[in-house]
Amino acid sequence: MTIFAGEGLVCIRGERTVFAGLDFALGPGGALVLVGPNGSGKSSLLRLMAGLLRPAAGALTWGGAAVAEDPEGHNGRLHYVGHLDAVKPVLSVTENLLFWARLRGQGAAAPDRVAAALATLGIGHLADLPGRFLSAGQKRRVNLARILAAPADLWLLDEPTTALDRASIAVLEGAIAAHRAGGGRVVVSTHADIALDGAAALDLADFTLRPEQVFAGIAGTGAEAEP
Amino acid sequence: MRGFLAIVRRDLSLAVRQGMDSVMVVMFFVLACVLFPFGVGPEPNVLARIAAGVIWVAALLAAMLSLERLFQTDYEDGSLELLTLSPLALEVVVLAKIVAHWLTTGLPLIVASPLLAVLMNLDAAGYPYMVLALALGTPSLSLIGGVGAALILGSRRGGVLLSLLVLPLYIPVLIFGVSAVDAAIGGFEAKAQFLVLGGILLAALPLCPWAGAAALRQATE
Numbered sequence: 001m002t003i004f005a006g007e008g009l010v011c012i013r014g015e016r017t018v019f020a021g022l023d024f025a026l027g028p029g030g031a032l033v034l035v036g037p038n039g040s041g042k043s044s045l046l047r048l049m050a051g052l053l054r055p056a057a058g059a060l061t062w063g064g065a066a067v068a069e070d071p072e073g074h075n076g077r078l079h080y081v082g083h084l085d086a087v088k089p090v091l092s093v094t095e096n097l098l099f100w101a102r103l104r105g106q107g108a109a110a111p112d113r114v115a116a117a118l119a120t121l122g123i124g125h126l127a128d129l130p131g132r133f134l135s136a137g138q139k140r141r142v143n144l145a146r147i148l149a150a151p152a153d154l155w156l157l158d159e160p161t162t163a164l165d166r167a168s169i170a171v172l173e174g175a176i177a178a179h180r181a182g183g184g185r186v187v188v189s190t191h192a193d194i195a196l197d198g199a200a201a202l203d204l205a206d207f208t209l210r211p212e213q214v215f216a217g218i219a220g221t222g223a224e225a226e227p
Numbered sequence: 228m229r230g231f232l233a234i235v236r237r238d239l240s241l242a243v244r245q246g247m248d249s250v251m252v253v254m255f256f257v258l259a260c261v262l263f264p265f266g267v268g269p270e271p272n273v274l275a276r277i278a279a280g281v282i283w284v285a286a287l288l289a290a291m292l293s294l295e296r297l298f299q300t301d302y303e304d305g306s307l308e309l310l311t312l313s314p315l316a317l318e319v320v321v322l323a324k325i326v327a328h329w330l331t332t333g334l335p336l337i338v339a340s341p342l343l344a345v346l347m348n349l350d351a352a353g354y355p356y357m358v359l360a361l362a363l364g365t366p367s368l369s370l371i372g373g374v375g376a377a378l379i380l381g382s383r384r385g386g387v388l389l390s391l392l393v394l395p396l397y398i399p400v401l402i403f404g405v406s407a408v409d410a411a412i413g414g415f416e417a418k419a420q421f422l423v424l425g426g427i428l429l430a431a432l433p434l435c436p437w438a439g440a441a442a443l444r445q446a447t448e
Contacts, residue, residue, distance in 0.1 A: 050312055052447055076314035084305025090244035091237075102233040103313045 002063030003027050004049075004154060004185060009058035011044045018044050019207035022058070026154075026187065029180045031196045034189040036204030042189035043083075045204065046156045049187060050080045076104070078154040079147035083162075085139040086146075089132035093118065093142055096131055097149050104150035117148035121171055136163040148175060155179060155186040161194055169194065230315040231323045238327030248296070252289045252332045253339050259285040260343045271348045278347035279357065279408035285343075286336050286361060287397050290368045293332050294393070295386045297324060297376040302446065307380075311447050317440035325373040325436065333365035349408075356411035363424040364404045370428075370435035371396045377442035399427060 005025040011018040018041035026032055034042040047053040049060065051071050060067040067074045087096055094114055101110040118124045121141045126134065134142065140163045147155060155176070161169050173195050176186050188194060242248055263281050267273055301307040310320050340361055344354055375393035379385035407420035 052308060052311065054448075072314055072316055075312045078312065080309065080312050082305055082308055084303075084308070086305040086309050088237075088241060088304070088306070090241060095240070099233055099237045100309065103230045103310075103315065105229065105314065107229065 001027055004060075004062050006049070006055075006060050007058055009045070009048065009060070010056040011041055011048060011053065012056040013044060017056075017209050019204055020057075020209055022204075022207045024202060026185050028153075028183040028185060030185045031176070031180060031199035032185075032187045033194070033196060033199045033201045034187065034204060035201055036208075040204035040208055042204055043158050046080070046158045046187060046189055047082075049154075050078060050156050051075065052080075077152055078156060079150075079152045080156045080158075081143055081147060081160050082158050085143040087131040087134065087139045087142050090130060092128050092130055093123070093134070094127045096142060097146055100146045101149045104152075106150050110149070113149045114145070117145040120148055120175065121145050121168070137165060137168065140164055141168060144172060144175070153184055155184065155188075157186065157188045159189055159191070161190060161192045230313065231319055234310075234320060234323035235327045235330075238324060239330060242327070242331040248293050249331045249335050252292055253335045255292055256285050256289040256336055256339055257343065259288060260347060263347070274348045275350060278344065278349035279353065279405045279412075281347060282340060282343050282349075282357065283361075283364075283401055283404050283408075286340070286365065287368065287394070287401060289336060290332055290365060291372060291390060291393060293328070294372040294376045295379070295389055297328055297373060298380055298443065298446075299376075299385070302380050307443065308447050311443060317443060318436040321373060321377070321439040321443065322436040325369050325439075328373065329366050329369040333361075333369055336365060337361045350412040353408045353412040356408050356417055359421065360404045360407045360424060363421060363428060364400045367400050367424070367428045367431045368397060370431040371400075374435050374438045374442065377439040377446065380443070380446035400424065403427070 003025050004027075005023075007023055009022040010020045011022075018039075022045070024032060034045060036042055044053060048055055051060075051067065051074055054068075062074065062077075087093075091099075094111075097114040097117065098110055101114055106113060115124070115127070118127055121144055123138060123141050123145065126138060126142075131139070131142075140160075144160065160172060164172065169192070176188075176196060179186060186196075188196070188199075260281055263277070264274060267277070298307060301310065311317055313320065337358060340357055341354055344357055349357065372389075372393050375389050375396075378392060379389050382388055403420045403423045407417045407424065410417040410420060
């Protein structure tokens with residue numbers, strides 16, 4: 001059983017320690033929900049898992065092998081959904097998705113997979129519409145259709161419910177459940193309610209350094225601040 | 228290889244749909260050259276003497292015109308992050324985008340150059356050498372420019388910074404490009420200049436995608 005795990009992760013952004021000493025482990029079919037107040041490092045942790053950021057300390061492993069050793073291999077098994085939807089305004093919805101599917105090695109099967117993904121998210125009728133005519137919610141659904149169109153083991157979803165209506169959130173929940181049933185794993189950061197059965201919650205606030213800890217470290221007393 | 232072609236195809240269709248980029252580059256190239264006869268006067272001998280240099284300098288500036296947008300639009304709409312996360316090596320992604328840039332700017336410049344050679348009264352013996360020198364030189368311009376375009380991501384007033392970064396690096400291409408044409412017109416062997424231009428291209432081909440990819444990783448962090 002391959003396990004995606006992080007050990008002793010430390011993230012420093014702009015000379016500020018966002019979180020420190022963070023561990024997680026995620027097996028096949030597992031789900032991890034990241035919660036925490038704004039600025040607690042949910043997005044940073046997702047970017048770290050994707051390999052867009054490098055941890056200041058600690059390591060990510062996949063089945064025991066360090067992720068940093070084989071970044072392209074890691075890219076091949078993950079899908080990342082960030083704050084931006086990466087929909088080109090002059091390309092049609094289908095062309096947008098076909099490009100991303102082909103980039104991930106989907107050859108002749110790509111058109112069928114894209115059409116199926118669009119149908120799943122209920123935007124099959126938008127297939128030939130240029131990206132510039134899409135609303136924010138529709139763009140987000142196109143972005144989510146992208147991750148359905150090419151299979152990948154690990155889904156990293158940063159606030160995927162932004163701009164989605166209630167019905168689309170239910171579709172997303174269904175897609176995540178199907179993904180997990182097939183042995184896929186998912187990490188979601190969210191403020192909204194999103195129902196994932198048996199998901200582990202990770203509260204980033206638990207790993208934030210509090211000022212007294214920082215001062216203790218600077219003073220060199222080595223005294224542990226009480227939480 | 229399939230992923231490489233997918234990126235080239237996407238960038239080409241984006242350039243065709245947005246339309247203006249290639250046309251603007253060629254228009255700028257032509258206009259910049261046309262200004263010279265007005266500036267230095269219409270004496271055929273003077274124009275013929277400076278023709279190769281003027282055409283090359285105009286080509287350098289025109290090639291720079293669309294460089295700023297090479298990664299900028301992908302950076303702004305989030306596509307660049309996803310390209311960084313593709314199973315392809317980032318160096319291959321950068322090379323694919325540079326190839327698409329050359330096809331949409333370098334190639335039209337080469338096609339337009341004989342027309343400008345006529346306008347500038349370049350000696351007819353120099354035409355094939357002019358085209359050949361541009362064919363060897365403009366890919367190097369796109370490659371070197373690609374590194375600059377990756378470096379300026381996220382900075383304000385990137386266009387000015389880009390020209391400061393890239394233009395000095397264009398000088399060797401300019402020197403040997405012009406000298407190849409001048410040598411051919413003067414009746415000398417131009418083989419050495421072409422070999423140097425080819426050498427610059429061969430050095431830039433592996434080095435620039437590598438440096439560009441490193442700059443992109445920095446930008447997406």
